[in-house]
Amino acid sequence: MSEHQLEAGGSAADARLAKYEVVIGLEVHAQLSTKSKIFSWSSAAFGAEPNGSTDPICLGMPGTLPVLNEAAVLAAVRLGLAVGSHIRPRCRFARKHYFYPDLPKGFQISQFDEPICEGGTIRFRVRGEQKAVRLERIHMEEDAGKNLHAAAGVSFVDYNRAGVPLCEIVSKPDVRSAEEAAEYLRALRTLVRYLGVCDGNMEEGSLRCDANVSIRLRGATQYGTRTEIKNMNSFKNVRDAIEYEVRRQATLVDRGERVVQETRLWDASRGVTASMRSKEQAHDYRYFPEPDLPPVALSADYLAAARASLPALPEDRFDRYTAEGLSAQDASVLVAEREIADYFDATVIAGAAKKVTANVTPKKAANWVINEVLARVDDPRRLAEADLPVPAAGLAELIGFVEEGTLSGKLGKDVFLRMWNERRRASDIVAAEGLAQVSDTGSIEEACKRVIAAHPDELGRYRGGEKKLLGFFVGAVMKETGGKANPKGANEILRRLLDQGN
Amino acid sequence: MAAVDIRGARIATLAESVRSGKVKARDLTEAYLERVAAVDPKLNTYLLIDAAGARLQADSIDKAVAAGGNVGPLAGVPIALKDIFITKGLETTCASKILRGFVPPFESTVSQRLADAGTVMLGKLNMDEFAMGSSNENSSRGPVRNPWSLAHVPGGSSGGSAAAIAASLCAGTLGTDTGGSIRQPAALCGIVGMKPTYGRVSRYGVIAFASSLDHPGPFGRTVDDVAALLEIIAGQDPRDATSVPAPVGQYRAAVKAGVSGLRIGVPAEYFGAGMDPEIDAAVKAAIDELGRAGATVVPVSLPHTKYAIATYYLICTAEAASNLARYDGVKYGYRTPDARSLEELYTRTRGEGFGLEPKRRIMLGTYVLRSGYYDAYYGQALKARRKVADDFSAAFTKCDAIVTPTSPIPAFKFGEKTADPLQMYLADVMTVAANLAGVPAMSQCCGFTKAGLPIGLQVIGPPLGEEVVFRVGGAYEARTSWHERLPEDPTGGLS
Numbered sequence: 003m004s005e006h007q008l009e010a011g012g013s014a015a016d017a018r019l020a021k022y023e024v025v026i027g028l029e030v031h032a033q034l035s036t037k038s039k040i041f042s043w044s045s046a047a048f049g050a051e052p053n054g055s056t057d058p059i060c061l062g063m064p065g066t067l068p069v070l071n072e073a074a075v076l077a078a079v080r081l082g083l084a085v086g087s088h089i090r091p092r093c094r095f096a097r098k099h100y101f102y103p104d105l106p107k108g109f110q111i112s113q114f115d116e117p118i119c120e121g122g123t124i125r126f127r128v129r130g131e132q133k134a135v136r137l138e139r140i141h142m143e144e145d146a147g148k149n150l151h152a153a154a155g156v157s158f159v160d161y162n163r164a165g166v167p168l169c170e171i172v173s174k175p176d177v178r179s180a181e182e183a184a185e186y187l188r189a190l191r192t193l194v195r196y197l198g199v200c201d202g203n204m205e206e207g208s209l210r211c212d213a214n215v216s217i218r219l220r221g222a223t224q225y226g227t228r229t230e231i232k233n234m235n236s237f238k239n240v241r242d243a244i245e246y247e248v249r250r251q252a253t254l255v256d257r258g259e260r261v262v263q264e265t266r267l268w269d270a271s272r273g274v275t276a277s278m279r280s281k282e283q284a285h286d287y288r289y290f291p292e293p294d295l296p297p298v299a300l301s302a303d304y305l306a307a308a309r310a311s312l313p314a315l316p317e318d319r320f321d322r323y324t325a326e327g328l329s330a331q332d333a334s335v336l337v338a339e340r341e342i343a344d345y346f347d348a349t350v351i352a353g354a355a356k357k358v359t360a361n362v363t364p365k366k367a368a369n370w371v372i373n374e375v376l377a378r379v380d381d382p383r384r385l386a387e388a389d390l391p392v393p394a395a396g397l398a399e400l401i402g403f404v405e406e407g408t409l410s411g412k413l414g415k416d417v418f419l420r421m422w423n424e425r426r427r428a429s430d431i432v433a434a435e436g437l438a439q440v441s442d443t444g445s446i447e448e449a450c451k452r453v454i455a456a457h458p459d460e461l462g463r464y465r466g467g468e469k470k471l472l473g474f475f476v477g478a479v480m481k482e483t484g485g486k487a488n489p490k491g492a493n494e495i496l497r498r499l500l501d502q503g504n
Numbered sequence: 505m506a507a508v509d510i511r512g513a514r515i516a517t518l519a520e521s522v523r524s525g526k527v528k529a530r531d532l533t534e535a536y537l538e539r540v541a542a543v544d545p546k547l548n549t550y551l552l553i554d555a556a557g558a559r560l561q562a563d564s565i566d567k568a569v570a571a572g573g574n575v576g577p578l579a580g581v582p583i584a585l586k587d588i589f590i591t592k593g594l595e596t597t598c599a600s601k602i603l604r605g606f607v608p609p610f611e612s613t614v615s616q617r618l619a620d621a622g623t624v625m626l627g628k629l630n631m632d633e634f635a636m637g638s639s640n641e642n643s644s645r646g647p648v649r650n651p652w653s654l655a656h657v658p659g660g661s662s663g664g665s666a667a668a669i670a671a672s673l674c675a676g677t678l679g680t681d682t683g684g685s686i687r688q689p690a691a692l693c694g695i696v697g698m699k700p701t702y703g704r705v706s707r708y709g710v711i712a713f714a715s716s717l718d719h720p721g722p723f724g725r726t727v728d729d730v731a732a733l734l735e736i737i738a739g740q741d742p743r744d745a746t747s748v749p750a751p752v753g754q755y756r757a758a759v760k761a762g763v764s765g766l767r768i769g770v771p772a773e774y775f776g777a778g779m780d781p782e783i784d785a786a787v788k789a790a791i792d793e794l795g796r797a798g799a800t801v802v803p804v805s806l807p808h809t810k811y812a813i814a815t816y817y818l819i820c821t822a823e824a825a826s827n828l829a830r831y832d833g834v835k836y837g838y839r840t841p842d843a844r845s846l847e848e849l850y851t852r853t854r855g856e857g858f859g860l861e862p863k864r865r866i867m868l869g870t871y872v873l874r875s876g877y878y879d880a881y882y883g884q885a886l887k888a889r890r891k892v893a894d895d896f897s898a899a900f901t902k903c904d905a906i907v908t909p910t911s912p913i914p915a916f917k918f919g920e921k922t923a924d925p926l927q928m929y930l931a932d933v934m935t936v937a938a939n940l941a942g943v944p945a946m947s948q949c950c951g952f953t954k955a956g957l958p959i960g961l962q963v964i965g966p967p968l969g970e971e972v973v974f975r976v977g978g979a980y981e982a983r984t985s986w987h988e989r990l991p992e993d994p995t996g997g998l999s
Contacts, residue, residue, distance in 0.1 A: 106835060
């Protein structure tokens with residue numbers, strides 16, 4: 003049977019799948035954004051020329067010893083605290099052995115029976131529904147290098163990545179669909195970026211995901227045989243690979259065949275998973291405690307300081323924003339990146355701080371941030387930049403002008419554009435150019451009288467019952483005042499004058 | 505040029521004569537290089553002689569002395585290093601074919617500290633391949649011969665380091681001791697060798713055999729020589745996370761401090777069957793001598809010693825299999841020619857590059873750590889290791905230092921034990937416990953057999969108790985003259 007025969011889609015296939023429950027556990031490797039490697043001094047940054055970012059330790063030269071990078075420990079602790087893990091007061095490294103050219107020492111320094119974090123939960127939403135996936139553990143380890151296969155059977159190894167610190171985040175088998183898997187990964191990516199512990203760049207491999215996938219008949223209590231899917235380097239790949247694998251397993255089970263426990267690689271170009279190695283070929287990693295590194299002891303004070311360094315987290319912010327009246331849609335946009343949420347929060351806080359702009363409600367601020375600010379940046383992380391043309395306080399001031407009626411909504415948007423392009427404050431623009439709306443009722447009333455006198459026909463029709471002509475008069479007044487009249491005030495005065503004659 | 509008599513020269517004397525300008529470091533260096541060229545072909549202690557590097561170092565010392573500059577406490581003292589110490593720009597092989605051609609881009613912490621102290625490094629010394637052996641017969645570069653009898657082994661694995669001192673082919677050396685690899689060859693060659701407390705001396709730049717058991721340490725002709733070297737190499741190293749922050753002691757002062765008031769523990773377990781009677785007598789006489797020197801001799805017990813060898817071989821093989829996994833032909837050292845697949849590159853490189861003993865230990869260690877057997881072997885060994893350490897803790901509540909023979913037998917003949925690895929492993933029976941417990945221990949000469957082979961006395965101290973070990977060793981040496989005996993220079997063919 004060819005792999006492609008498994009692709010039969012359509013509603014018949016969906017119905018066939020409906021009797022199975024999908025069980026997925028995810029293993030995510032996050033490269034920690036430390037300056038140097040986890041056990042040595044060379045740079046952990048991506049992008050150096052091949053083997054340009056190495057040292058004798060990460061190359062596994064004889065005689066070298068690992069020394070633990072404390073920044074990596076702090077990153078793992080902060081991640082663990084953010085997801086509610088238990089942080090072990092004492093954890094240990096272990097050696098995991100296998101032979102491969104990209105693994106310089108013939109073993110990877112990882113953690114085995116004493117990982118730094120145990121338990122925890124990743125919260126996210128799938129189609130508006132809250133979902134919580136429990137974590138088994140988070141452990142620290144070193145990344146391997148990369149094999150580069152040239153033509154004619156020649157291979158090279160680039161050890162720049164060797165020794166880059168990783169956190170492996172292992173979930174319990176709580177994920178129930180390919181879509182949930184992708185959303186879990188998205189939430190985890192957002193989280194690590196909030197914490198600043200990982201840049202979440204999936205293309206560069208900063209965030210990598212493997213999935214353990216099995217199916218069972220709904221209501222069954224035992225798990226089915228699982229396969230491990232590797233090489234999924236985007237959200238779409240995660241989704242497509244798992245969907246494919248579920249269909250593949252369902253086809254086998256439908257036919258009365260068995261799913262073989264094995265590791266399978268996702269081939270995005272062909273859209274299939276293919277066997278990489280079977281259980282029989284699985285490595286015996288021969289773990290034992292790393293004798294070159296003493297156990298890591300973390301004091302209560304250390305953990306308290308790490309906890310105090312955590313930012314407000316995306317799902318907590320989502321809950322708060324929706325409680326403050328934002329739509330789930332808007333809240334999602336705002337929490338997608340920490341820089342957006344921080345900017346939004348700062349706008350609301352600035353609005354509240356300057357009594358004059360007490361009308362800057364979260365809802366109003368959200369509209370401005372989403373529709374005006376976000377629309378003008380290519381990368382939302384720019385919102386954290388100190389030289390952003392419109393800082394949060396400046397936006398709050400502008401929103402205040404609009405809310406108190408000093409500027410019309412349309413003028414507000416114009417002013418925003420000029421603030422953005424000219425790097426000026428709203429109050430400067432308003433003061434310098436007389437853009438403040440004419441809210442002197444005396445001059446508006448004069449303008450209204452002039453307009454009514456100039457349009458006797460329309461006046462007649464209005465008084466004859468054609469009330470919708472009010473809009474015409476308001477427009478004419480705005481034109482008369484060059485747009486500076488407060489439309490609400492003009493509306494009231496016109497209605498009074500027009501209705502007087504009846 | 506002043507003629508320098510270097511046979512049996514002491515480190516302190518050499519350093520003083522160079523510092524005072526009485527002797528030029530360059531002359532001293534030339535004298536040792538000449539002697540090495542003349543004598544070493546019979547002994548095979550040197551794997552590499554760095555004459556050019558040594559001359560450069562010596563000249564810079566002489567220049568500094570002439571300029572009245574600070575030249576360091578061991579100025580001009582010619583030393584050599586077991587080939588397990590990484591030396592920048594100098595081939596470092598661990599006496600293994602698999603590391604042939606490996607020229608490291610960095611320097612070990614301890615060799616750097618010795619260089620900073622003004623020593624002149626003459627070259628790299630022979631050893632059992634990857635420090636695995638007790639006779640130096642496991643070197644890929646041929647065995648080292650015992651200067652006291654060319655038909656006998658020098659002990660191992662630091663056989664080259666011990667024999668080079670005994671034959672006055674340098675004034676001080678460094679070795680490593682994983683199960684006795686400093687003390688046993690020191691005993692068999694009639695010189696002094698110390699394994700300090702685990703963590704006292706940095707392992708950075710010391711090629712790993714069994715990481716939790718490997719102890720770098722010094723060899724010298726006298727206890728004072730060894731103390732002088734240890735004062736330089738000891739101390740915490742930020743590049744070795746297992747090195748201890750405790751301050752370094754005044755070891756040379758301790759050598760002269762005497763044993764008055766010290767309690768010397770004698771464990772019955774170390775004087776049982778299998779002991780050579782001449783060794784038994786010599787060590788007991790040494791204990792009596794310590795009593796006359798003012799120490800109180802008390803019986804102590806180390807009841808778990810009988811588990812030490814088994815425990816040691818479980819742990820050291822497991823760690824060795826892991827540490828030797830990096831030699832795969834991909835990055836450095838030997839690579840099999842014309843491998844057609846990755847699998848073949850690995851199996852042929854390792855098959856051709858490793859000698860028999862490393863292969864044996866890799867296989868044992870791989871077995872020990874395989875999935876499902878951890879608790880039965882490695883885990884159990886860790887528990888036994890704890891018991892052995894507890895024995896020492898208990899004994900050191902009753903005494904200040906423990907004295908035993910270093911080896912139950914004197915130097916044996918080439919080939920005598922190679923057929924049966926277990927017999928060879930038993931050569932470590934008196935030394936491995938101190939490695940398991942990480943406590944400091946030293947071997948020095950306490951007599952000779954009727955056949956003229958040296959006998960070693962082992963002094964063991966509590967953790968970080970190097971000073972008490974030096975007090976005992978120094979007091980014994982001050983009352984005896986075994987350390988003054990020198991072997992005849994080898995001549996003619998092998999006996």
